[in-house]
Amino acid sequence: MHLNAFLMGVGHHEAAWRLPWSRPRDVLDVGHFQNLARIAERGRLDSVFFADRLAVGDAARHNVTNALDPVLLLSAIATATEHIGLISTASTGFSEPYTLARQFATLDHLSAGRAGWNIVTSGGEAEARNFGRDAADEHDRRYARAAEFLDVVTGLWDSWDDAAFVADKASGTFADTDLLRALDHRGEFFGVGGPLSVPRGPQGHPLLVQAGSSPAGREFAARHAEAVFTAHQTLDDAQDFYQDLKNRVAEHGRDPEHTKVLPGIVPVLGATEAEARDLERRLDDLLVTDHGVAQVSGMLGLDLSDHPLDRPLPALPPIQQINGNKSRYDLVARMAERENLTLREILARLGGGRGHRVVTGTPEQVADTLEVWFTEYAADGFNIMAPHLPRGLEDFVDHVVPELRTRGLFRTDYSATTLRGHYGLPRPAACGSRLGVAGAAADRVPATS
């Protein structure tokens, strides 16, 4: 089983910052994030991960989560940790491929092979307006741009052969420039000459992660992704997604083992179930209703500010009209319909996990859910979204991880030194495609679980 700690401000619950023991100013404190990564490393988790958004809106009135540049945070975390993988979101919509390739190659060097890139295409209007556009590109065009972006970035990572960095004092040859390849890419979206200024990193390519669950998102993941973050409310839905994605990966001629499916889980923990329920209630009571309504309105593409809290939702717009996160829309719409939830109930569900599965209970109960999802082919591991930080992550590492170990489900120590190694993934060859053809693998030891 693979475990990724999804780090988010002082907790994933929208109201976590209002708990008496929370330190909301930690969202600007690099020491807080270094501490979280050290906690995750103490638990021998595979990786830590930051989401990202290139805009801030009215939501900041009631919650500020990730304010700082996540790649810079991971650089600071790299030098405070030794083993744990370091994954950042970065957008193909509003970055230049040369710049992004250089950042992640740098992070891979700084961390001795622990960098990962969560590829997002950025559908938000507020982000578009910060980059000279009135609106984001429509969904399919964003994915077309992302595909070309990825071709360029992997080409740049491969533009130095592994053997090109010579540093031969006797001959005066620093780099064997015969082993550098120009890219000379001219495509629909980008023109990039290359080569990159950074020698090939320890991992060859940083780990490629993706989180889109729409059909276009799944196709993109099936072609390119080595880990997929996803959100499901039920075991059935998670199993369907898992099977569909693995099939698509195989259809593209890739090994389904080389794309790890990691659903998000919000573990609300207590020594007893009653204690866990109490924490959950305490958090939900601190939610600011107007804020939640605005968030749900955004997700569902309609204004719910005048909708009575204790009534079920009105008719929703068709999914074709959603240009943002289509899979999140689908998940919330289906959850609301399946359980005939009122707006107030939806607010609590989303405030707790933004559509991800919330599991409330003892460490044994949480481990039960993880075990079932893992053994029943719904997950290769989990994206752990602690509701409050650092305490929720400490609770998970100190109580759930040992329980998973007792059940033989999770590693007791790292057996690899790179992020690819933790996830049991091969190191891509410099001359090959990005589809997992192994080269002179530096770190191919699979994870123990």
Added chain:
Amino acid sequence: MHLNAFLMGVGHHEAAWRLPWSRPRDVLDVGHFQNLARIAERGRLDSVFFADRLAVGDAARHNVTNALDPVLLLSAIATATEHIGLISTASTGFSEPYTLARQFATLDHLSAGRAGWNIVTSGGEAEARNFGRDAADEHDRRYARAAEFLDVVTGLWDSWDDAAFVADKASGTFADTDLLRALDHRGEFFGVGGPLSVPRGPQGHPLLVQAGSSPAGREFAARHAEAVFTAHQTLDDAQDFYQDLKNRVAEHGRDPEHTKVLPGIVPVLGATEAEARDLERRLDDLLVTDHGVAQVSGMLGLDLSDHPLDRPLPALPPIQQINGNKSRYDLVARMAERENLTLREILARLGGGRGHRVVTGTPEQVADTLEVWFTEYAADGFNIMAPHLPRGLEDFVDHVVPELRTRGLFRTDYSATTLRGHYGLPRPAACGSRLGVAGAAADRVPATS
């Protein structure tokens, strides 16, 4: 006197990496750069600085200097140091203002107020080809873009009032969004809505540094820069530049004290003058001639590969034809003419300091030059370019800095906590212009020298 340590691979001398004690693979090792910053901090220097170039060329065959993303390196250095300022070059030609504003605001938070941005416009063709263009914009257009870029970036830094980050648990107000300002910028080059996702940093604005010495570059510096890196071979030239720049600053209604002029100095040190000369000869003997000729050809805009090494230069193209670094062209052309240098002599000069002043001698002799330039109005301080690293920086910190202190020219300890504080510069007010109007100054203690 202000001192900035300009960090460059394993040394500024082109052949430094070939010295027996050099570790050329350190150019990829974050620990090396953290160590350099700690050495500079031990000497109580104002700041460390990385140049940057978004391309790699044939020059990599004989020297690889800055391969990694400098902003990521500074993030890692921030958490390994406590006092020293952290300045990175970043290009207005190939970045988005929102992205750059966020990176430097993040660095300012991570370092508790120690970030600085060296603004470059990027005239190189190789860089342009990595960003979808066949050539860089011409000189004046690059500066027009830079001016608009800077307006947007400073506007974004000011888009959070200092008091906007509230984190009031009782009311549930995290950010007072009434104190956030949208930018709604629509200009010739950029459209940026804002506000920035990052609360205002400890310094308000990271320190603004600039290094162009052409007329357009000087005008830009006079309007915006708080520190200027420059290159001069003679005291006369440095004095002319110093006076011209201070006059221009005053003409723009700014306090000339608020733009620090920092010429580059390459200190080649020995316990005796003979030992220093020996080190210089040893370094020059390791230069690879073809590499140097290619570098000089690029600087001067003509192909010198067939020119005899022991003959003076042929007629040079007029400066109007140079689209890259005009001031570097001017400096080399005048140096060659003034001293009637042969191509071989020029190679040694440039291999040692790329046009910056090389001072070879004992710590006392180097201190003599710094003292004269400082007291004779040629410099407010210096950009220290150690020929080999880390040793050349250790020698400077352990032997020249104490000599400067004995003469009362340099601080014995930090008296401020921010980079602006070290340089004796005010903290800009959030609502004011970037031209140095002091607001609620957090750190206005001037440096001791």
